[in-house]
Amino acid sequence: MIWKFTSIVFLFVLLLSGNLTGQELLSVKKSGFIENESSRKQAYAFVKEAVALYEKGIGYAPHSLNLFLRAHKLNDNNPELNYNIGVCYLIAGPKEEALNYLLSAQSVNPDISADIHFLIGLAYKYQNNFTKAIVHFKMNKELIEQNNYKEQKELLPISDKHIQECRNGRLLLGNSTEIELQPIEGHVNSEFDEFNPQFLDTCLFFSSRRGLENDNRSLDDQKFFEKLFKSYKGENRWNEIQEEKHDLGDNVNFTLFSKFDDKQFVFYSSNSGAGDLFLAEKVKDKWKIGNAIKFINEKDSRESSASIPQSGDEIYFVSNRKGGFGECDIYYCKKESETKWSKPMNIGGDINTEYDEGDVFVSADGTKLFFSSKGHNTMGGYDIFTCDRQENGVWGKPQNLGYPINSSDNDITYSEDRDGVFYFASERSGGKGGFDIYCQKIPEPVVEEIKEEPVINIPVTIPVVSAKSDSIAKTPERQELIEEDFVYRVQIAAARKVMEPKDIFNRYKGGEVIDHLFVEGWHRYTIGEFSTFKEAAKYRDSCGVKDAFVVLFKGGYRLGLARRPFEGN
Incomplete structure (x- = not known):
């Protein structure tokens, strides 16, 4: 993945992170929403306006969300409205806020949509409740397979990927580092996306998709075009930001990546082909775009996210050219003379994966490589990884930077300033909105005042803590297995009104306990609890009810008809 943050790239991010690209909202019927209450007519107007804005593109999802929430104040029990609010929260954030609305929609109508458990799984995942997320991702798979939902x-495979990320997340969360993070101070972050922090001396450059209402938007997602900003470090925080001017025009994404030599810098521009790397220099407070980097760019591919160590004898970059391991791979070139560079070489399958590698940063001394990836043992979308250069010059095995640097959401564009303090962008909750830039929190120096005080001998009891790491590590797995038990039952009757005991007895004269469940306006009566479809089908055929059939339940949820045995994984 190429983190130049054009609209197309952001759509790919949604697709791979939660498959919400093109996610359709549910139709909210006027008759069911108003229900003869005139006070809700204005609320329904908000619903219609919200849907119209949402259909323009994900850039309008925050506006749609605000309108849906206004309607929700006047009718909070409509399942379709709650579903739509949940979808908008998953796109616009804060993503963990989606959970209550999705659960509310599902409780009123368990069959509200074929993807309801997938969305609930995402919401649990963004709350770091990985075990419950796994359960719902598996329930989603079971519904698709049992009911043959072809469109789903x-x-x-996306659910399988999320399940593995959740398992990785449990391990990484349980082994979190003591590093402290903080959002970058000042006015750098906004309600829009901020990412790709880069440092030139004492100046911070970063990209942002902020804009005013009348500014130009991308046709792909209706977000504002990416712009380059800078800020200087004050005494305690970054000063007011300034937009950087360039000679490319307005409707183009323009990103600073790395210093190339004493005067030139490497930039990405979407104004050329699929996106290329260019050299640029500052001329009278305006960036002047120079020549394309010919030894890197290819005609039909997209190149971006370049990084050069201080020595200047290597350049690393990301490209989606043919012949890679995944959609986008990391490549590098070596400087062979003052004017000649080697042909691009793939960094190899130990670092590149079948998934996307999103951006790359090499430390000033050239000994460490940092990159974003959806592969390896990522815990959520893109994680940031690092590897050390070995004595023979080969890069070692990538290591996940762990929690809290990585989160259950996308974490990208790692970089360091000249003092070695790291910065990166994250889509996690708790920021101002979208992607925000975070940095390493440097502890304040502690100055201890020495005082002479009387010595008091107090007996201290030190508790002995036995090593329980193995049992703790296994607990989530056991809990997952407990929560993932599927139960097959035999449905013997269904009616719009509650059935009398004598009517039920006329249908079924066996000895099994009859369970009564009211779902979507139907009173459903089931018997038995079987661990396999085969056992349930055998009892169905012998229970004496000709039109009985097998139904699958999970954690109290009625998932639907079971037409064949479920082969769990």
Whole structure:
């Protein structure tokens, strides 16, 4: 993945992170929403306006969300409205806020949509509740397979990916580092996306998709075009930001990546082909774009996210050119003379994966490589990884930077300032909105005042803590297995009104306990609890009810008809 943050790239991010690209909202019927209450007519107007804005593109999802929430104040029990609010929260954030609305929609109508458990799984994942997230991702898979939802088949491998990320997340969360983070101070972050922090001496450059209402928007997602800003470090925080001017025009994404030599810098521009790397220099407070970097760029591919160590004898970059391991891979070139560079070489399959590698940063001394990836043992979308250069010059095995640097959401564009303090962008909750830039929190120096005080001998009891790491590590797995038990039951009757005991007895004269469940206006009566479809089907055929059938339940949820045995994984 190329973190130049054009609209197309952001759509890919949504697709791979939660498959919300093109996510359709549910129709909110006027008759069911108003229900003869005139006070809700204005609320329904908000619903219609919200849907119209949402259909323009994800850039309008925050506006849609605000309108849906205004309607929700007047009718908070409509399942379709709650579903739509949940979808908008998953896109616009804060993503963990989606959970209550999705659960509310599902409780009123368990069959509200084929993807409801997938969305609930995402919401649990963004709350770091990985075990419950796994359960719902598996429930989503079971619904798709049992009911043969052809349009939802694409969610099967994506659900598997999320399940593995949740398992990785449990391990990484349990082994979190003591590093402290903080959002970058000052006015750098906004309600829009900020990312790609880069440092030139004492100046911070970063990219942002902020804009005013009348500014130009991308046709792909209706977000504002990416712009380059800078800020200087004050005494305690970054000063007021300034937009950087360039000679490319307005409707173009323009990103600073690395210093190339004493005068020139490496930039990305979407104004050329699929996106290329260019050299640029500052001329009278305006960036002047120079020549394309010919030894890197290819005609039909997109190149970006370049980084050069202080020595200047290597350049690392990301490209989606043919022949890689995944959609986008990391490549590098070596300087062979003052004017000649080697041909691009793939950094190899130990670092590149079948998934996307998103951006790359090499330390000033050239001994450490940092990159974003959806592969390896990521815990959520893109994680940041690092590897050390070995004595023979080969890069070692990538290591996940762990929690709290990585989160259950996308974490990207790692960089360091000249003092070695690191910065990166994250889509996690708790920021101002979208992607925000975070940095390493440097502890304040502690000055201890020495005082002479009387010595008091107090007996201290030190508790002995036995090593329980193995049992603690296994607990989530056991809990997951407990929560993932599927139960097959035999449904013997369904009616719009509650059935009398004598009517039920006329249908079923066996000895099994009859469970009564009211779902979507139907009173459903089931018997038995079987661990396999085969056992349930055998009892169905012998229970004496000709039109009985097998139904699958999970954690109290009625998932639907079971037409064949579920082969769990």
